[in-house]
Amino acid sequence: MKYLWTEDTGAGLHFWKLINQIFFNNELAIESKGSNQGILGALSDLENKKGDEYYIAFDYVVDNQDIRNKYRLLKSIAEKSEGKVVILDMICFEYLILTFDKLVPWTGTGKADKIKIRDDILSAIEDHRINLSKIDDEKTLQYLAGFKRYSTERVMKSLVGELTENEKWSVKGSLMGECWYKDCCISEHSDNLRCGLPEVEDGSEKMRMLIQSESVQKVLNQI
Numbered sequence: 001m002k003y004l005w006t007e008d009t010g011a012g013l014h015f016w017k018l019i020n021q022i023f024f025n026n027e028l029a030i031e032s033k034g035s036n037q038g039i040l041g042a043l044s045d046l047e048n049k050k051g052d053e054y055y056i057a058f059d060y061v062v063d064n065q066d067i068r069n070k071y072r073l074l075k076s077i078a079e080k081s082e083g084k085v086v087i088l089d090m091i092c093f094e095y096l097i098l099t100f101d102k103l104v105p106w107t108g109t110g111k112a113d114k115i116k117i118r119d120d121i122l123s124a125i126e127d128h129r130i131n132l133s134k135i136d137d138e139k140t141l142q143y144l145a146g147f148k149r150y151s152t153e154r155v156m157k158s159l160v161g162e163l164t165e166n167e168k169w170s171v172k173g174s175l176m177g178e179c180w181y182k183d184c185c186i187s188e189h190s191d192n193l194r195c196g197l198p199e200v201e202d203g204s205e206k207m208r209m210l211i212q213s214e215s216v217q218k219v220l221n222q223i
Contacts, residue, residue: 004016004055007039011172014034022211054084102212121159180206
C-alpha cells in the first residue's frame with residue numbers, strides 16, 4: 001500500500017485528496033497527521049509492513065529553526081527506512097498554489113501591489129527560502145519586514161490568502177474554494193468582489209491544469 005502523509009488539514013488536505021482522485025486514480029491512502037510533529041510521531045511508531053511505502057508531504061523551510069530540527073529527525077528516519085519512507089521535496093501547499101501561472105487571471109484579483117510582491121518573491125526562492133538579497137523592490141522588502149515572526153512559509157500562507165480572497169477560490173477553509181474543482185466559471189463583478197474568468201469551466205480539468213503545473217509535478221514525480 002502507498003500512503004501519503006501530510007501535516008496539512010482543511011484545504012491543504014483536500015488538495016492532496018483531489019490529486020489522489022484525479023492524478024492517481026485513488027491509489028494512495030491520504031492521511032493528515034495534523035502537524036510536522038504529528039508526522040514524526042507517526043513515523044516513530046511505524047511498524048513497516050512488507051511492501052508499504054510512505055510519502056511524506058512535510059512543509060520545509062530553512063529559515064525556521066524548529067522546522068529545520070524536525071526535518072533532520074525526519075531525514076534520519078527516512079535514511080534508515082530502506083526506501084520505504086520518501087520525503088517529498090516541497091516548501092508548503094500554499095507555495096504550490098502561489099506558483100500556479102493561472103492563479104492571478106483565474107481569481108481575478110485586482111491587488112496589483114500583491115501581484116508584484118508575488119513575482120518578486122517567486123523569483124527569489126532558493127533552497128527552500130526567500131533569498132532577500134535577490135529582492136531590490138522597496139515595497140516588497142517592506143512587506144516582508146512586516147512579519148513579526150518571519151519565515152518563508154508564513155509569507156507564502158499570507159500572500160496566497162491575499163490573492164485568493166474570494167471565497168470561491170480561497171485555500172484557507174476546510175475545503176479548497178469550490179471553483180478550483182467544481183464546474184463553475186465566475187465572471188461577476190461588484191464593488192467588493194472581483195472574480196476571474198478561467199478558460200475552462202470543468203472542475204476536473206481546472207484541477208488537472210493545477211496538477212500539471214511545474215511545481216506540483218516536481219513533487220508528484222517522486223511518487
